[in-house]
Amino acid sequence: MNAHLWANSLNSVLNHPLGSTLVITVSWPVLALACLFRPHSVRYVARFLFPLGALLCVMMFLLAGAFLISGHSPESMTLPLGLPDLPFHVRLDALSAFFLLILGFAGAGISTFAAGYFRSGEGTAPGLLGLHYHVFLASMAVVMLADDAYLFMVAWETMALSSYFLVTSQHRIPEIRRAGFLYLLMAHIGAVCILLSFGVMQGGSWQFTFDAMRSASLTPFWATVAFTLALLGFGAKAGLVPMHVWLPEAHPAAPSPVSAMMSGIMLKTAIYGLLRVTFDLLHVQFWQWGVAVLALGLFSALFGVIFAGVQTDMKRLLAYSSIENVGLIFTGIGLSILFAASNLRLFAALALAAALIHALNHSLFKSMLFLATGSVLHATRQRSLGKLGGLIRSMPWVAALALVGTLAIAGLPPLNGFVSEWLLLQSFLYTPQLPHAFINMLIPLGAAALALTVALAAYVMVKFYGVIFLGQPREASLAHAHDANWLERIGLAWLAAGCIAIGVQPQLALHAVGKSTGMLVGQTIAPDPSVWRIAPIAPEQASYSGWIFLAVILCTVAITFLAVRLLAHGRIRKTVPWDCGYPWQTSRMQDTAEGFGQPIRHMFGAFFRMERELPAPTDLTPRYRVHVEDRFWRALYQPIATAVQRLADAISFLQGGRLAFYLLFSFLTLLGLLVFVL
């Protein structure tokens, strides 16, 4: 009887996926309010409410997954909320469900970790953090569910504001306040662009539902204007070069679970928005759009990874690596637009699948690495790579799990990062078939830029992992570093399991994106009929099997190990490191983070503005300093900032300080508006 009841209720949940997701989405703000009940109690907020939030994330993940598997048709609903005559519309379709799946899976890991991470005495009270954190989660879910521009913008702004408060949770530090301001500024510039884009897309009908925008017919000029505005707006949120400047400031400033959330999930809302606008609302009209997205994406990817290579702060390094990964996702989207606009639907689906799977992958490994830096930060109080080292011995759990994330983000088989990069390279192989002269010769070279980016990412991640976890500790205090607690380990392990699962069984990911690509470009990539491999176009052309990779390598390792033990012996003598017989070595003789960045500074010097102080041979206290700066700051942002300052100075006479004048201004404005409207 009881089992029957359960089965029935489960059925009804699965039959009303939109309602159920809405219930979960509303439960997060309820949790957020509950956080205010005892805001200073770490035990109540972190150990009790955060695990509940993680549970909701798991449910969201399962629901979205069930929706994607079940073949449910899109479901929409009009909510009795909003302004009069302007109600909120929500809709759950394959694309929303896929991004909700990302939100649920990554969110579950991050919330579990956060439950173990937050302690008292660090910046804002845990209750306030919990409030912003859960509002942030809910607003991202609403962004993905929104079906009209009004609700979308409300959720988008809530997301920006709640994350702003999370970034500035340690607001007593001036740099963090500065980073928060920059973040808020860029978020709003982006939001304005998106708002204008929606304004163009309604096409004079003054209907702001996405349905109306889908059927609106725009002239090519206005469609391109809408697309450009959307690319700028969503690009600013995603950290596309040259709108990336906020990202390396804001991500390190936030507490680690928040960095993980912003990098792992929030950047994906921008990807979602761009896909929704370009493919769903504007129906991909011109291949030139694809070239623009592709060029920006490739440049961002290369730019991000080169800057990541020269960073000396572990969280800044990961932030630049996020720019790289967003660039890779945009590269896939650009290719997909190119193919779709040239009516090569199958290849468009391949490129889009690569982009979507990379978005999923990035949410797993980047969140995980940000969380791992959080554990390192708690254990050592150090963020600078120059003061870490050797933590694999004192923090074996974090080191082992971070190794999975490191290998995954470096794009190595049989982990998940490789799968999406492989699919992306596969889709590049078909670019010579594009029906545009010269473009089809230039774009294959993009594959080389992509290969360079991926290989550089491996370099950067060897630097990241090697300098933090391997070698000798660079500071004496590191010997007492403690490992992460159990909740933190579970959070990390959950994300690591995702990395391994997608890497070994990439069909899972292909299934998850199949309906989205079907919806957006009208084709799906069929996973190979044999379950143990993927072959996106045809097995004779290219195939990949994570199972065989893992199985053969593991078997060989096991057999070799046994053979060596049986035929030879396992004797070991512990000694001091040999190092070619040099008599004494200190931890300062290892390569530093700066040293690891040296080849990159040397080869890609054109990207940087570099200041260097080299010690003279006679210096008694030699000091080496190198400072690397983004050229975009001086070339683009400072002139704009100066111009805004000048403009503000020029019109500051309006601010006379007399109330009568202000009332006069208001009156004149009203008068003007009345004339304009009538």
Added chain:
Amino acid sequence: MRGIAFVWQFGEVILAIALAPLFSGWIAQCRAWMQNRTAPPLTQPYRMLRKLFNKDAALAENASRLFRTAPYVLFGTMVLAAAIIPSVVTDLPFARAADSIALIGLFATARVFQALAAMDIGTAFGTLGARREMMIGFLAEPAMLMVFFNAFLLFGSTALTSVVDNYATHPSVIDPSVMFAAIAFVMVLLAENARIPIDNPATHLELTMIHEAMVLEYSARHLALIEWASSLKIFNYACIGLALFLPWGIAIHGAHVGSVLFALSALLVKLAACGAALALIESVSAKLRIFRAPEFMAMAFLIAVLGLLVHLLLGANTGA
């Protein structure tokens, strides 16, 4: 039918594992002849492996588990690569696990593990070697990818077994781009396998080392596995080159014992010629300074791109 395929698969892997040290020994022998030195016997690498396996391992006190696992992982990745590359037959069940792009990823996995292991002890030379190896890696990968891109345009596949099959069924495909791709591939092979002009496998000067600097802390069985994996790596690269550019003789689908024996002898002849050619290149060129390496690799990349453009331009002409 499938059963026999697994026999070929297994046999090919065993062959690669067994032959790889011999191939390295052959290159060393050719080098010695060309440089007027007394050549070591062909079996020298095997004796070396036996000696190393019987020694006690001297392990640094602070070595972590990663350091001790890495040699096994390295060996495992190279064995997997040998299982994927069609050196004797193309009817390989495991070959579908990876096309050539995944093969680049596989070699990258080996490289990253080796670099991480080199950083584990925290000595000056280890980290130096790791950094340089990763640098050569990111310079070599784009060039390598362009070579495979070229092969894809010619044969419509990135799976090496399909490339060989297609070559056997359409042997008339001779394209000038193949020459460019072959030159670029040889340059990548030299760089990736720690050969002159990028690295000198016989060097004793620590500051110029790349590969050797990474394995300085290894001894005994761990070192033996690494050495074996290195010789497997160059053997694998040679077999990739043969599959792409000189695939004649390789037994294609429906192989029987006779054709496999023929393929085996063809492989031995080709490898012998390859080894001699490699030794010749190494003997007549000088080692480059480490910061000249980017130029060398950029040249390899540009040659590969040139091949690609030649193919696309010629293709456009014939198409019109």
